[in-house]
Amino acid sequence: MVPLSWYLILAAALFAVGIFGVLARRNAIAILMGIELMLNAVNLNLLAFWRYLWSDNLTGVVFVIMVLAVAAAEVAVGLALIISIYRRRSTVVAEEIDLLKW
């Protein structure tokens, strides 16, 4: 059997990679991809804990499904915003979208 800590280490590494993507990429869509990685790391963690500690209870599974639904909603609206900004301002670079700065 795979030890629980392996899953947690993998999830932590995945989360860190995702964070790097969010912080470092210039393209807004790439930032969204980083967020997806982070959400998946969280899902992996949730499911690992569910399987090892609470597998008699459905809360973990329902939690993962809810995260999926929220992730989908977030991607849908986020990408729509990016497309809209691209149409109006012809950019997808996150640092150039700074209208609200001033």
Place this chain on the structure above:
Amino acid sequence: MTLAQLIFLAAAAVTLVAAIMVVTAPRLIHAGLWLILSLAGIAVLFILLDNGFLAVVQVAIYIDAIAILIIIAVMLTRAVMSDADRQINRMGLAAAFASLILLAGLLAMVLQVPAASPAPLVEAEVNLDALGRALVDVDGFILPFEVASVLLVAALVGAILVAMAPARGD
């Protein structure tokens, strides 16, 4: 080393390498395809965690829907940012540093988890019947269930509103 451990290591390696490619690939389309591979690796891990249902859901939602949505968005917006452009911003090094620190912190925490709790598995596969009932039971997750549908509709309406607006306005 058991078979499950070997599969875990293979899937974990694929997931991590693909994830690193997602954040470093110079071409955005490739980043999207690597993202799909990474998500597929996660699906294999879900199978290892004895949850075939969520593994299939992972494929159905992430790979079939979200990844394709992302690739379509990349294709729609690719005219302005050529792939030869700089993809990593000025803070690239700082970001790498920050995420390494985060990783170190997380690992320090994770390694304190009591080692290898043996898994008492109640059933061979996740009980879909119980899940289905729990989702609509008043004592279960009825509120998240209905709120999810409202959330999805809100996302649909919002996304259509935002994405369609210029076509009408201009």
Place this chain on the structure above:
Amino acid sequence: MSDPFVIVGQFIKELLIGLGLEAALTAVLLRIVGAAVLGGLVGAAAILTIWAERKLLARIQDRIGPNRVGPYGLLQSFADVLKLITKEFLIPRGADRYVFIMAPLVVVAGVIGMWAVMPLAPGLVGTEINVGVLYVIAIGAIGTLGIMMAGLSSNNKYALLGAFRTVAQMLSYTVPMLLTLLIPVMLAGSMGMLTIVEAQSSAWFILLAPLAAIIFFISSLAELGRTPFDLQEAESEIVAGFHIEYSGMGFGMFMMAEFVHAFTISALFSVIFLGGWQGPGVEAFPLLGLFYFILKTALIYFVVIWLRGTFPRLRIDQMNAFNWKFITPLALVVFMVTAILDKLAVQADFNRTAVHLGSNAIIVLGTLFILRAHAASQRRRKEVADRPQIQHSEAAGD
């Protein structure tokens, strides 16, 4: 004696254990062998179905069809495969090499993967998982991904346009498909394919949910990209679609995937709505179940070919409007009505079949009524719009 498949499996298992292998490893090996055999059989079936399709289409169009290679041209497809193998696998300049090579593999994997959960006969199924139906949808949609990869990597605008057309069509028609698949799952109380077949021992689901079956059939036709939904290869608009740049076995794989997909969808329809291997005398002879299954699948496949020989191609806007404004709302209504009525029927102890047939008939009548009213209003609007130009041609109307 009753189950030859189990016996063969046992035989191989004992043989392997006799060779000094561990039991767990043997089980895994057996799975791999089974998967390989299944994949090979599906591939061989595809080659035969290509022959059958060409022959039937030729008959429908008053031609003879392949008749040179082998008896009745049976070996024509093998000859084609041989030809494709000896052709060069070209990679166009500027193409995204690895993605380009991966794309046909992904498409084939998506289609073959669907057979893993297909129940062929009592006790003969690749693997019975409790999420079978959802698995089929998820794996089937991986083909979408492969098509998208082909379009993106080919460095060809026709390929790109064709791929995105295909993707939009497949995604759109998956929505009514998902909605109608909920109904058999609901009636069987399980997503496992084997359980769904077993639940149809008394009444096939096509009797309980005829409208759902029809909607499922139409949307899977669109998913396949078969006539009348074959816009993805509209030669006059986008040359050959997403596989324009592929040659040799790359092209062959796309073709094979298409035919296997058609066959798979027929099999899926017969499993979910026609009772799969159910039929008289199955309990005594499981092999008869395999025969029934293949017979039903072939019947559905014949209808698919028949439609291909009969219908013209839809325009892309018609295709989209048909899905979003007709099929999907109808599927939503059918699903809701079935869900409520089935519960009420069970509680009030009515005849389930009668209730469902009745409600489906009412929905059909209502749909026809709405369509007629809509068509009438459209015609009136058109008449008003046309009146200034053609005042004298009343007789030529319609």
Place this chain on the structure above:
Amino acid sequence: MAALPIALNVIIGPRKPNKTKSETYECGIETVGEAWVQLKGQYYIFALIFLIFDIEAVFMFPWAVAYDRLQFYMVLEGVLFILILAGGLVYAWRKGALEWV
């Protein structure tokens, strides 16, 4: 363990054809120059609606599995779920997002 052959099948399936075409390849004869045309935004809308209904399926399939053991009000909740989503579809229709222009 039961789900393992699925992964194996998916991996093994395509490999057989791969062997048959192990031959040299070279760069193409004719390529069509710049090929990345601008796509219609409509594709995004369709993928979006598909995504929403895909997630609906994830919620509804367990519900459908448990259907026989549900009470009547639970069935109504499922129908309400679908009804809300149908409202979203009607909105998209009204808004003209379903037109192919």
